[in-house]
Amino acid sequence: METRMELSRRTFIKFAGAAGAAGVVARPKPAAASALHPVNTPAVLVDTTRCAGCRGCEAACSESNHLPGPALQGQDAVFSKFRKTDVKVYTVVNRAKADSKQGEARYVKSQCMHCLDPACASACLAKALEKTAAGPVVYHPERCLGCRYCMVACQFDVPKFEFDSPSPYINKCSFCAERQEQGLQPACVSVCPTGALQFGHREELIEDARTRIYQNPDKYVHHIYGESEAGGTSWLYITDVPFEKLGFRTDLGATSPPELTRTALAAVPFVLTLWPPLLMGLYTFSKRRAEASKGTDQEAHHD
Amino acid sequence: MGHDLITIYWLKALEYILALSYLPLFILFWKFASPKREATVAVHAAAPGWSDQLAGYFQVPANLFFHRGHTWVRLDGGDTVTIGVSDFAQTLVGPLGRVQLPTVGTSLVQGEPALVLDADGASVPMLAPVDGKVVAVNEGLAASSDLAKHAPYGDGWMLKVKSTKLASNLKHLLPGPLAIRWMDTVCESLGAEMAPMELGKVYLDGGQIVDGLARSLSPEAWDEVARRFFLTGDGGRHA
């Protein structure tokens, strides 16, 4: 008797251990928001209090990417309208809709935010927009179908489309991915005279930004834009005027857009696995019922 | 949104209440969205003479079903049904000389010819509306061939059949109210087929259908006309 009980206890422990181990192994690791750990990913901190509106970044960007030069170069009239990026204009500097508390004009540079978990790359069915392991979200024009899903998915309205071309592409800032591969800074950052643009590791830049805010609590708005918006972006902004005045949407959640589709996509293998047996079951059930009624008829005919 | 720990309680409560109240409402709705089991059905006024002929049966009983070959079935309870030939079919054929009925014990198959109407020297087969075995034949028809004409749905019945596949057979039959409309459509299309001046061949002055309509349409081949309507024209392979 005792031996049997001991054996079964041992067996139980063996099985429990195995089950526990299997449980540990089988439990999925929480998925990282991107392939890249957000600490070391390249990022840029934009301090709009330091931006002089010289638009040197626009010029450097267009030169580095072989695009037509910025519009109305050197003319203040360019700030009379709020400009947006375009297929051949990867970045623009706009004047904020409000001045600083001291009455100084404020300027803000807009470009692709290179989100940690980008909506556009997730949306693209052909992987024309791709989040690289190095950080930047790059565009492969030869794969693009022109479906414009990236445009509607992006919460920052970044990708722009060539509506007047019979073979239209989209395009946007590439974070100078090729320059970064060679160890260089993005073109815009490299020419910024005032240090408004700062290139570095995302976590360090966030620390830096927090320090600046902490040291000047009355000056800065107590928020780093891009820290959590849309799940976190590589381009971070601090400013001393409200973010809406810079043209930023302040109603964006902290969940990255691809996270919102995770459940729906996860359902796909479930449907493909469960529907066939379910339907075969219904089919068998209905066939059996039909045969049952036919069977009684056959019985009746046999006499 | 309301997914914080404070507002979630009443939100979730609302969801549960909604779901639980949906369940009985669903049952009630299912019952509501089912054909009425009432005895009376309003036949629309434009019926060209049908209402008169079915006058006694203006109230079509809920247990009367029609086959597209113009035979009818009445459920007598249990497995037994009564089978007859519709008013329309008899009007088409005209005065019946003889009715050839299958003997007791014959097996019928839905959609296969089951009985034959003889009139004016020609034979017009009619399709069985259900599967089953014949258990009784209306002897009264032999005595009086007018019986079928005067009471096509009552004493003019033809066969009593014990049906084994009633439930599935009924799926291929039209219930009373729908059949009325269907017969109207058939009649209308028949009238429309005739050139307008020949409508006199279809309708009598009082709006009633000409008795022996098939014959007045095609004196030489009236049984072919009838066959077309009774679906027996091409061998009768219809359910």
Next chain:
Amino acid sequence: MTDTTTFDRGFDTRSWITEKIFMGMSFGDYLKSLLTPTNAIFALILIVGVPIVIYRFAFGLGAVTNLTEVNPWGIWIGIDVMSGVALAAGGFTVATAVHVLGLKEYQPIVRPALLTGFLGYLFAVIGLCADLGRPWKLPVPMVYSYGTGSVMFEVGWCVCLYLIVLGLEFSPAAFEWLGLRKAREWAVRMTLVLTIFGLCLSTLHQSSLGALFLMMPHRVHPLWYSGYVPVFFFVSAIIAGMSMVIVESGLSHRVFKSQLNPNDHGTADKLTLGLAKGAAVVLFAYFFLKLQGLVDGDRFDLLLTPYGFWFLFELLGFVLAPCLLYAIAVRRQNATMARWAAGWTVLGIVVNRLNISVIAFNYNAAERYVPGFMEIMVSVTIITIGIITFRWIVNRMPVLHEHPDFPQAH
């Protein structure tokens, strides 16, 4: 008739064309038979529309549409793709009912439903090609660059595969028309597998068309945005499919009267009422699903805004109202009422798809999108070509009637 000589004794092209393509008429007679008022309207639409389509491909989307960088999606997505796919759902609904659930009494409407489905999807894809900036790149995500994280990738693949499935499901009718007995037998044997696979694919892509909008809480109005939008789309697709089959059956019985036995009308009425009951029940459930979505969204405050009134109008006027009309029609066994309810429901589905993709989409944008005349003409043209194709096939192939050589087993 025609005096023909061929070098191959077996096949006579000239008379085959005469019989199959021109329905037994000589070419001259056939052309004369095409001179009808309906065809005149179709011709007018094509004369105006086809040049616009060519213009769109020659000069790009901006030349023909009112789409802008603020509003990159318009009615070509909202109507041609979204509504088109939803209304084509009758194929899988009826096929499942007949081949999986064993409801054999619906056999007569399987082929028309499959044809409506097949052409619905085909022309939805064609509408998509008009909307895509570079449609010749379609093979890219199909063949070598798989954006597997994208819901649209899944939609694309599912729609492509399902189009093939529908084509195969309909092929027996085509083979019967061509007299290819062996091919027809082979196609018929695959019916159950195709039906099941078709239902899997339909579930996936109907719901995924809704899931496309999951990434856009910043654009879709909160009353229409919900985590449940894929479920809403799938359930409403079933409703749309059944209603479209009723509408198509009602129209076909009028237009193609010559193919039908007068007795067929009774059957059509009965089947219409059967489908109507199904549609009523599913609409009832869908109404409660939408209420649950409303609770889950917890934005009751928005119900008293203009968008809120529009949402309530859609919910009450295009979901609850047709549901009740369907129920009453079944109760009174009135097939005509059921057909009206079906038409109303079809309209409601289009309104719903338009709401989520155009009307309540980018609701807070500075500039709102309104479709232009040329855009609408392109949609109308594509739909017209679809209708013409439907008519061409039904006039020749055994869709509404049985082929005398291939009697359907009951």
